[in-house]
Amino acid sequence: MKKLNIILSGIVKNNPTFVLLLGMCPTLGTTTSALNGAGMGAATMAVLVLSNVVISMVKNLIPSKVRIPAYIVIIAAFVTIVELCMRAYLPDLYKTLGVFIPLIVVNCIILGRAEGFAAKNGVVDSALDGVGIGLGFTLSLTVVGAVREILGSGAIFGHKFITGDGMLIFVLAPGAFLVLGYLMVLFNKLTSK
C-alpha cells in the first residue's frame, strides 16, 4: 500500500507541473501535440527512474560536499544515453523535440528528486518515486499537448476529427502559456476542495 502511495503522490499531490511547478521549459516548449508531450514525458521519466536508482545506490559513497556535481554527472550520463537511443530508434521525435532532449539535464525535477528523495531513500522506493513523478510529468505534458492539439488543429494524437482549420494560436508559442495557465486554474479548482 505504501509503495502504491509513492507512485500516486507523484501523479496528484506532488504533480511536478501543476503543484511543484518544476520543468516548465519542456512543458511549454514540446507540447505542440499530445504525442510530442508524451514523448518528452517518457524521455524525462526514463532519465528520472535511472538516475534515481543509481543515486540511491551510491548515496553513501559520495561525500556530501561534492554531491551536487556528482549527481549532475550521473544525470548527464543518462541523458546522453537516452539522447543517443532516441536518435537511433526515434529519429523523427528526436528532431521535433530538438534541444529539449539534452536540456533534460537541467530539468529541475530530476535534480530535485535526486536531492529530495533518492538521497534519503532505498533503491526500490527511489525507483517507484521516479515512476510516480515521471508518470505525473508525462500525464501533464500529454494533457497540455492534447488540449493544444485539439484547439489548434482539431486533432488528437494525429487523428483529425474536426474538419477545417483549428485556432492556430494554440499551436504557436502564446497558446502554450495560455493553455498551461488555464489548466493550472482547473487543477487548483479541482484539488482545492
Add this chain to the structure above:
Amino acid sequence: MEIVLIIIGAILVNNVVFAQFLGICPFLGVSNKVSTSLGMGAAVVFVTTIAAVVAYLLQYYVLVPLGITYMQTIVFILVIASLVQMVELVIKKVSPVLYQALGIFLPLITTNCAVLGVAILLVQKEFDLLESVVFAFATAVGFALALVIFAGIRERLELENVPKALKGTPIALVVAGILAMAFMGFSGLV
C-alpha cells in the same frame, strides 16, 4: 549585415522566453520586482556570453578533434556549473560593487536552461566564434528584456483583484501568453 540579423532575430523574433521557451523557471521565479529582474538579467547576459565562448572553444578544439562530440551534454553542463562558481569568485574579488548587484543571482544561473540551451544551439547552428558571441549576448539581452517587461506588469498586477484560482502562477502564465502574442508581431522582421 549577418550580425545585425542575428541580433534582431535573437532579441525580438526568436525571443528566448516567448518563442523558444528557455529559462522559464527564473522567468517565473525572479520577476516580482523590476529591480531584481534587472540584476538577474544582467547576470544572465554576463554568464551566457562567457559560457558561449567557452562552449565554442571546447566544442571545436577539444570535442571535435578527439571525436567525442557525444560527450557534449556532460562536458557543457559541468563547465557551465564550474564557470558560474568561478565567475562568482572572480567578481567577488575584483569588483565588490558588481558582486553586491549580481551576487545572489549567480548560483541560480546554473539551473537556467537558457545558458546550456544557447551553448547547444550555437553548435547546432554552426556559428563561428564572432557569431556565437553575438548570438549568446543578444539571446541573453532578449531574456533580460522579457524579464523586465514581465516584472513591470507583475508589479502592477499585485494591486489588482485577481480571482482566487488564478492567483500566482496561473495569471503570470496568462500574462506571458499575451506578451508572447505581442512578440509574435515581430515575426517576419528578419
